[in-house]
Amino acid sequence: MAHRLALSLPDKPIVPVCADVFCFTLLFAATLIKGQYVLLSSDRAHTRLTDLARQHDAVCVSLEGDPEEASLPEGGRRIAVDTYWKKGDPHSDNGDGFNPVLAPDCLVAVVFTSGSTGQPVGHRKYWGGLVTRSVTARVLIDPEPEVATVIGTVPPYHMYGFETLVLQALNTRVRTVAGSIRYPADWVTRLEKAAPPRILVTTPLQLRGLIKSGLVVPALRRIVSASAPLADTLAAEAERSLKTEVTEIYGSTETGSVAIRRTVNGPDWRWYDNIRLHVQKDGRVELTAPGALTYTLSDFIEPLDSGTFRLLGRVTDLVKLGGKRVSLAALNGLLSGLSGVEDGAFLPPDTSAMDPSVRMQVFVVAPSRSGSAILQDLRQVIDPVFLPRRVVMVPELPRNSVGKLTLQALRALAATQGSEQEMGTVTIFSDHPCFPGHFPAQPVVPGVLLLEAGMALIKRADVQVHSVKFLRPVLPDQQVQFILRHTEDALRLTGLCEGQLVLRAILKVRSGATDL
The missing domain is CATH 3.40.50 (Rossmann fold)
Incomplete structure (x- = not known):
């Protein structure tokens, strides 16, 4: 053929x-x-x-x-x-x-990264290296004597699917069953047609969808997951409901898979055979694997004894706000572990390195919960400096076909929620002349003074206040953060003090002024 x-x-x-x-x-x-x-x-x-x-x-x-x-x-x-x-x-x-x-040095593919944190980069793949990586991976993915049949819910043009579905079938004993990958019912149909023992190759998002579907799934030897971190709770739920073991593989477009773990057994990963490591001065790890070029990992890791290690977070996902640091992966892990959260992600601000007052954005898929309830849960588990002003509830996140969420896609989602800009902060100090008369026994910042301060940050003479509401009192020396949101027919100015909404105003262009 x-x-x-x-x-x-x-x-x-x-x-x-x-x-x-x-x-x-x-x-x-x-x-x-x-x-x-x-x-x-x-x-x-x-x-x-x-x-x-x-x-x-x-x-x-x-x-x-x-x-x-x-x-x-x-x-x-x-x-x-x-x-x-x-x-x-x-x-x-x-x-x-x-x-x-085919000679070992024969170029057979150029595989591009997903661009999770930037622009996609192409990596050249040579036949000899792919064969070697396939044989090495098979020993750990399918170690039992009886030959397994692999059914995938991921596309073959991504490195994950290319390695586990296409190259395994071409270079090892593993059999692959083709068919539609769109819905859980399609996956179950293919599993029913496949000869046992069966291995399901999938992603955390698709695994959650399979469990949620309630479909009767044929017996599985194991589930293999990759492309995004798999929450311990989801892995445990999958093992209980599908009566099989759930493993994760770790790797990259640059190297292919290089490590494996059974998620419920803890955070330690086990390297594939013949992996060599070199820890550089900056703490990053250079990895050499049979059949792959030497590559500096995009993750910080903690090497352990007996060929194991722990992931500490991606090099590029370290968020710095208010003089503090945290891993974006850690924040997303905490978010995904909250009750009722089906999917979610933190979006760091573009200007985090320049303006310590900016805040994170959070997008969540949780049909049974409210944004305010999730925000309250987050207050219990993360430092206040990394809390968002609000949690944006969405029907789904713009993940690609293997469940990856690129920074560009997440920023595009944020743009659809309305163009929002942090204008700055205002503090009315206790020695301000307004306080003796407002009020003598219990000083409170006058609403009109607060509004004028917010309007001054906008620096536009062509808008006027259409309506305003003062929702909570602001006391002397309290800091108020002003946010301006552009909508189709108006500007919406909000003020927040200690995470609480204190002012909400609608501004419109003065008659005869140019449109917004």
Whole structure:
């Protein structure tokens, strides 16, 4: 099948527009037979795939019948795959029929990072290294004597799916079952068709969805999770409800998977065989793995005895506010562990290094709870300096097909909640001349003085107060934080003191002034 498909491919690198494991693997094999390589990106936007093809003089290709066939960008090539090819008809014309011998240094793929904390970066993958990594990973993912069948809920064009579904099937004894990956019912259908023992390759978000669905799941040898941290509570719930063990694999696009743990057994990870480490002066760890280039980890780790370690947090997720530091992963872990929270994320401010008064933003999926209740829970577990002003409740977070939440996507979500700007802080000190008369026995900041102070921070002469409410008294020497939010027809000014709303005003453009 792959030989005949190779005859239809252009002699250029290929951008596979395929979500089905069978179609993707067939196209990948055909590309190698053609003497070319594939370009893999988890960003499936038309513009991204088109740019990828243009930048690398490549061609986007999809196979008829694949779920992504309709998403093929303009200028891409759609290739028909006859039904008897898929059935493996021995009388079909399969081209010359000779499989090429690939040299270990043969470039077979360029895999791009998801861009979780910045722009996607491409990493070149060579055949020998991928084979070595596949064999090493199989020993830990599927160590039992009986051969397992792998069913994945992740796409094959992401490094996680590429490694566990495509390369395992090509380079080891493991069998892979193809099919739709959209809904829990699709996964269960594929599990029912798969020969036992079965291994489910998934993500924390999809695992939660499977449990929540209440579907009867066939017996599993184990569940493998990656792409995002798996909460201990979710792992324990999965083991109870699905009656199997849940493991996580740790790795990166740069190295592939390099470590594994059973989540309920604690925070310690176990390195794959023959991993070598070098701790640098700045505390970061340089890792060398068989079949992979030497790579400096993006996470801080604590090496332990007997080939184990603990994750301390990503190098890039250290948040500094008010002279204090915390790991973004730690904050997100605490948030995800709160009762009723199905998904959630903290968004650090852009200007955290410059303005110590700015606050975090928090977005949460929790249908059974309110934002104020979640905020109250957060007050019990995190330092006040990292508390948001409010918790934004959303129906879902903009995660990609493997459950990753990029910084760009989270900032785009924040933008849809209204353009919000922190204007600054105001403190009316106790020696201000207003207090002897307002009021002699119990001084309180006059509302009009507070409003004028907030208006002065805006520095716009073209707006006027349409309405204002003073919700709580402000005392001398208390600091008030002013936030300005742009909406379609007005500006909304709010004042917060010690986390409590004290002022809410609606401002509108004066008649005859230019629009906002």
